[in-house]
Amino acid sequence: MVSVNADGNSKALIQVRGLNKTYRRGGEPIQVLQGLNLDVDKGDFVAFMGPSGSGKTTLLNLLGGLDVPTAGAISVAGDEITHMSSGRLTEWRARHVGFVFQMYNLVPVLTASQNVELPLLLTRLSRSERKAHVEAALAIVGLQGRADHFPRQLSGGQEQRVAIARAVVSDPTFLLCDEPTGDLDRKSADEIMALIEELVRQHKKTVLMVTHDPVVAARAHTVLHLEKGVLVEAAKSSPGAAAGGAA
Amino acid sequence: MKFSRLIWANLTRKKVRLLLTLGSFAVALFLFAFLAVVRDAFSRGGGIASANRLVTINRVSIIQSLPLSYRDKIQNIPGVQSVTHDNWFGAVYQDEKNFFPQFVIDPENQRKVYSELVVPDDQWGNFLKDRQGAIAGDSTAKRFGWKIGDRIPLKATAYGGGAWEFNLDGIYHGTRPGDDETQFWFQWDYFEERVPQSFKGQAGWYTVRLNSPDDALRVAKTIDADFANSPYETKTDTESAFAENWVKQFGNIELLILSIGSVVFFTLLLVTGNTMAISVRERTGELAILKAIGFRDGSVLFFVLAEALAIALVGGFVGLGLALLAIPILGQSMSGMLPPLVISKTMLATALGFALLVGMCSGLLPGIGAMRLRVVDALRRI
Numbered sequence: 329m330v331s332v333n334a335d336g337n338s339k340a341l342i343q344v345r346g347l348n349k350t351y352r353r354g355g356e357p358i359q360v361l362q363g364l365n366l367d368v369d370k371g372d373f374v375a376f377m378g379p380s381g382s383g384k385t386t387l388l389n390l391l392g393g394l395d396v397p398t399a400g401a402i403s404v405a406g407d408e409i410t411h412m413s414s415g416r417l418t419e420w421r422a423r424h425v426g427f428v429f430q431m432y433n434l435v436p437v438l439t440a441s442q443n444v445e446l447p448l449l450l451t452r453l454s455r456s457e458r459k460a461h462v463e464a465a466l467a468i469v470g471l472q473g474r475a476d477h478f479p480r481q482l483s484g485g486q487e488q489r490v491a492i493a494r495a496v497v498s499d500p501t502f503l504l505c506d507e508p509t510g511d512l513d514r515k516s517a518d519e520i521m522a523l524i525e526e527l528v529r530q531h532k533k534t535v536l537m538v539t540h541d542p543v544v545a546a547r548a549h550t551v552l553h554l555e556k557g558v559l560v561e562a563a564k565s566s567p568g569a570a571a572g573g574a575a
Numbered sequence: 576m577k578f579s580r581l582i583w584a585n586l587t588r589k590k591v592r593l594l595l596t597l598g599s600f601a602v603a604l605f606l607f608a609f610l611a612v613v614r615d616a617f618s619r620g621g622g623i624a625s626a627n628r629l630v631t632i633n634r635v636s637i638i639q640s641l642p643l644s645y646r647d648k649i650q651n652i653p654g655v656q657s658v659t660h661d662n663w664f665g666a667v668y669q670d671e672k673n674f675f676p677q678f679v680i681d682p683e684n685q686r687k688v689y690s691e692l693v694v695p696d697d698q699w700g701n702f703l704k705d706r707q708g709a710i711a712g713d714s715t716a717k718r719f720g721w722k723i724g725d726r727i728p729l730k731a732t733a734y735g736g737g738a739w740e741f742n743l744d745g746i747y748h749g750t751r752p753g754d755d756e757t758q759f760w761f762q763w764d765y766f767e768e769r770v771p772q773s774f775k776g777q778a779g780w781y782t783v784r785l786n787s788p789d790d791a792l793r794v795a796k797t798i799d800a801d802f803a804n805s806p807y808e809t810k811t812d813t814e815s816a817f818a819e820n821w822v823k824q825f826g827n828i829e830l831l832i833l834s835i836g837s838v839v840f841f842t843l844l845l846v847t848g849n850t851m852a853i854s855v856r857e858r859t860g861e862l863a864i865l866k867a868i869g870f871r872d873g874s875v876l877f878f879v880l881a882e883a884l885a886i887a888l889v890g891g892f893v894g895l896g897l898a899l900l901a902i903p904i905l906g907q908s909m910s911g912m913l914p915p916l917v918i919s920k921t922m923l924a925t926a927l928g929f930a931l932l933v934g935m936c937s938g939l940l941p942g943i944g945a946m947r948l949r950v951v952d953a954l955r956r957i
């Protein structure tokens with residue numbers, strides 16, 4: 329279950345309380361997040377929507393330990409991450425978070441399998457164990473045959489699938505995807521979304537995803553809107569509900 | 576190491592740029608080695624010179640001669656072990672560019688004073704018996720392909736000129752690295768016999784061997800005092816001071832070489848620093864991704880430094896390798912004009928040290944930039 333209330337589920341995998349983020353531009357404070365609350369259970373698939381500049385990326389960066397909030401608390405599987413030193417935070421990210429960004433995900437001078445292997449270089453796995461994990465991850469995203477291709481030899485959709493393989497290869501606690509289909513055509517976007525759905529359904533992954541595309545967002549279990557610095561639940565706007573005219 | 580593939584991939588990302596950067600290091604290191612060897616050759620005068628030898632010349636200049644009669648007086652000064660006299664001959668072998676130093680020597684004392692320049696006894700014996708005999712240094716003999724028994728014609732440019740012929744009776748070798756093996760020696764008697772009257776009974780300079788280097792100052796003062804107020808006043812110095820003064824004739828070579836060397840390294844630093852900065856800036860996005868994945872700030876700095884050091888090391892080895900091949904050849908072709916060029920291990924180590932220092936400096940600023948890079952800013956910027 330996903331909740332956006334302060335008194336939400338205290339056993340949730342991810343718990344966010346009173347999250348504030350204020351940027352300063354030329355002395356002028358810009359309040360982006362203002363007392364945001366969120367609970368996400370293991371196995372949830374959440375989509376964040378909202379107009380450009382509403383703070384979706386900011387929220388994802390805070391959840392992923394890439395940035396620190398101005399106020400508030402984030403705990404993941406019992407770990408309070410808001411007060412970790414930057415070194416601890418780096419280790420925490422390596423263990424718990426799989427990132428998929430919109431662009432520039434892959435190192436162009438490494439092959440697909442070398443890119444997928446990167447997070448495993450930070451573990452104690454042996455070379456052969458790493459190889460087995462990489463092969464499994466590439467199989468999940470359906471790119472076994474492209475292991476030795478360089479990013480420039482892959483299509484945009486395939487690159488994104490390699491990025492997803494890299495995000496799951498070390499079996500992190502949850503995945504953060506910032507507009508993973510933002511750069512793709514409809515067909516590739518659908519394939520990527522089918523893949524993410526499969527990760528949630530078959531591999532029991534927890535996924536938090538930002539998108540501005542309602543079709544993409546509709547694949548998630550829960551769609552949340554970022555409005556005036558807090559999250560609000562969207563009314564499920566299925567065609568049936570609209571026709572029913574509950575008014 | 577498991578990160579080596581990542582470092583290697585980054586190194587070889589732009590092949591042309593890599594080659595150019597390696598080339599900069601190679602050229603700079605080659606130049607460094609060459610300059611260092613030349614500098615060393617000129618300043619070695621002092622180093623290779625014996626502490627227990629003095630050189631006595633005419634107070635006016637080395638061009639002016641001294642009477643042969645000084646010989647016995649010098650020999651009788653306490654502390655003097657042996658003394659020998661030389662003349663500069665300065666003749667031409669076939670062509671002016673075939674320069675090598677020729678000395679008219681005093682066979683009786685030559686080997687006592689210059690004991691480090693060794694001639695086998697049988698060859699020396701033949702030389703003593705042969706009025707037109709000559710001994711050549713190994714490097715000069717090799718340069719012209721001379722063998723013992725060869726007849727060597729020289730065209731004199733002084734002492735009344737004319738063609739002189741010599742028989743090569745022996746070849747000498749230096750026993751210390753850097754010993755001059757370019758000289759050509761021949762008999763004092765043959766010289767006296769052929770030169771015009773005005774040159775007879777005159778020596779260009781005396782070289783004095785002491786019992787102990789501690790006597791150097793006292794003996795030098797005594798010699799100069801003995802001949803003070805005579806028509807031929809003397810100036811006596813240790814061999815090293817003499818060599819230093821000799822080198823100073825060529826100008827301040829040390830300063831010249833130091834300034835060229837500094838410019839070379841400074842330019843190298845600018846070139847490689849700029850290259851590293853560009854190459855790191857190009858991959859801001861990737862560095863941000865690596866950090867997001869969980870690579871530590873220190874690892875990112877390490878990658879950049881490892882890359883810069885690898886370039887410095889490989890480029891440096893190439894440059895020094897070329898220097899090892901080329902310097903002996905250059906030395907050969909300039910033989911006689913320059914003191915012998917010696918490549919020392921210390922020089923090679925210093926050169927490599929400098930290369931690594933430049934590599935370190937060139938990687939440091941971009942590396943620190945990469946280390947400080949914040950993922951959120953980097954991903955927003957690109």
Ligand SMILES: Nc1ncnc2c1ncn2[C@@H]1O[C@H](COP(=O)(O)OP(=O)(O)O)[C@@H](O)[C@H]1O
Pocket residue numbers: 351352353358360378379380381382383384385386387955
């Ligand atoms: N480092 C920053 N400094 C100043 N303002 C920032 C910074 N990062 C984001 N912002 C501002 O915060 C707001 C939210 O940005 P962002 O989270 O990227 O929105 P979204 O992803 O929803 O488009 C925007 O107005 C943006 O300009």
Ligand SMILES: [Mg+2]
Pocket residue numbers: 384385386
């Ligand atoms: Mg955004």
